[in-house]
Amino acid sequence: MKFFPAQKLFSIFSNDMAIDLGTANTVVYVRNKGILLNEPSVVAVDANTNKVLAAGKQAKEMLGKTPENIIACRPMRDGVIANFKLTESMLRHFIRIIHNDRRTLIRPRMIIGVPSGITQVEKRAVEDSAKQAGAREVYTIMEPMAAAIGAGLPVQDPCGNMVVDIGGGTTEVAVISLKSVVFCRSVRVGGDEMDRAIVNYVKRKYNLLIGERTAERIKIDVGAALLDVNEEKQSIDVKGRDLITGVPKTVTLTSSEVNEALLEIVASIIEVVRVALENTPPELSSDLVDKGIMMAGGGSLLRGLDRLISKETGLPVQVAKDPLFCVVNGAGKVLEELDFFKDTLMSV
Ligand SMILES: Nc1ncnc2c1ncn2[C@@H]1O[C@H](COP(=O)(O)OP(=O)(O)OP(=O)(O)O)[C@@H](O)[C@H]1O
Ligand SMILES: [Mg+2]
Known part of the structure; x- marks a missing residue:
């Protein structure tokens, strides 16, 4: 693309951002640049002074392992x-990382994804x-709308687009047509x-007794909704701590056991999809x-979750490309094409 001088100048100073402030991960897209930050939504602070000691991956490493003063x-x-706070x-902290600790001339405008x-x-x-x-100005966009745009669905068309965004904290299902959410439902159930x-x-x-981080690893390594x-x-x-003897021990978990552990959660995700389908015009x-x-979200x-949802609903189901980035990519696209997508932003 060829820049005119004024636009070029603008692109140097403008650091407008689209942010997916998720329960599990925070992802930041900077206008004209793309995704510049993807970190776990975790922060470590000094208990006495409240000073941030670490954020993101470094802080996630510390979860459940900190001394009393952190x-x-x-x-x-x-x-x-x-x-x-x-x-x-x-x-x-994240914005400072993006700015490389430099002071910026203009405070950014931000579009932030929020649950429906x-x-x-x-x-x-x-x-x-x-x-x-x-931030200088803050706009919000419904996460399922952003996810649908980020997944490349033609949200502007007069036709039904269904998106299911399964994040760390919430699962959101929405039907979108003509840049509007026609129906949406969310449950506070997700990866966590x-x-x-x-x-x-x-x-x-x-x-x-095992920690949640270990459980997450088990889920990602051998977890399945359908085997x-x-x-x-x-x-x-x-590895964990034996609740009876109090000492560390190791057990072997199979994929079918993990599948059994996840049954109830998976059922509630399918239930919310079913409710959305029943309520679609x-x-x-x-x-x-x-x-x-x-489908979007981590x-x-x-x-097997896609196959199971397809089996239960009888509909074709597809997992978006880069599902963890759908919301931020969608909000980023809105930022880049604000005129076209402005009606997808939430009103104040
Ligand atoms: N391969 C995988 N299999 C299963 N779960 C996964 C996988 N990769 C990531 N996850 C889960 O996805 C979740 C994070 O997804 P995502 O980043 O979309 O959530 P979020 O946007 O931060 O949360 P929310 O939208 O609820 O606020 C975590 O629970 C993580 O364990
Ligand atoms: Mg999310």
């Missing part, structure tokens, strides 16, 4: 801000924390809840028969 935590829960510190079921108070908290972290289900299963069955014959035999060695429903369902990578 607090490492995830400031977002169920897709929304659980701790305002820490969210703001984390965001400020967000309350006014929760939305306000997101806007305020972004402003405190340095899967991790907790694995922790509980291992505790019940083996009297073994095929070869996968049933997969297994993983899991008939003209749009008929579009879904051919176009099917697009949780959509759970093995």
Whole structure:
């Protein structure tokens, strides 16, 4: 693309951002540049001074392993801000990383993805924390809308587009037509809840206490919503603390055990998809028969979940390319083509 001088100047100074402030991961897209940051939504602070010691991957390493004077935590829960001060510190830290610690001339405008079921108070908290972290203006977009745009669905067409975004804290299902959300439903169930289900299963069955990070690894390595014959035999060695003897021990978990642990969560995800389908106006429903369902979010990578949803609904199901980046890519596209996509932003 050929730049005119004025535009070139603008692109140097403009650092407008699209942000997916997720329960599990924060991803930042900078206008004209693309994704510049992808970090776990975790922050570690000094318990006495509240000074940020680490954020992102480095802080995630510390989860559950900190001495008393350090607090490492995830400031977002169920897709929304659980701790305002820490969210703001984390965001400020990330923005500083993007700016390479340099001062910038213009405070950025930000488009932030928020869950569709967000309350006014929760939305306000997101806007305020972004402003405190340095934003000049803050716009919000519903996450499933951003996910649909990021997944490449033709949201502007007069036809039904269904997207299922399974994140760490929430699962959101939306039907979109003509740049508007026609129906959406969200449940506060997602990848985190899967991790907790694995922790509980291992505790019940083996009297073994494991951490949520270990559970996440189990889920990603051998977890599945639907098993095929070869996968049933997969297994993983899991280390934790024996609840009876109190000493560390190792057990071997099979893929079918993990599948059993995840059954209930998977069922609630399918239930919300079913509710959305039942509530879709008939003209749009008929579009879904051919176009099917697009899945996004990290949780959509759970093995066999796409096949299971397809089996349960009878519709074609596809996992988006780069599912963890759909929301940020969609919000980024809105930022780049603001005129065309402005009606997809949430009104104040
Ligand atoms: N291969 C995989 N299999 C199963 N789950 C996965 C896989 N990769 C990532 N995940 C899970 O995806 C979740 C993170 O997804 P994502 O980044 O989309 O969530 P988020 O946007 O931060 O959360 P939310 O949208 O709920 O606020 C985590 O729970 C993670 O364990
Ligand atoms: Mg998300």
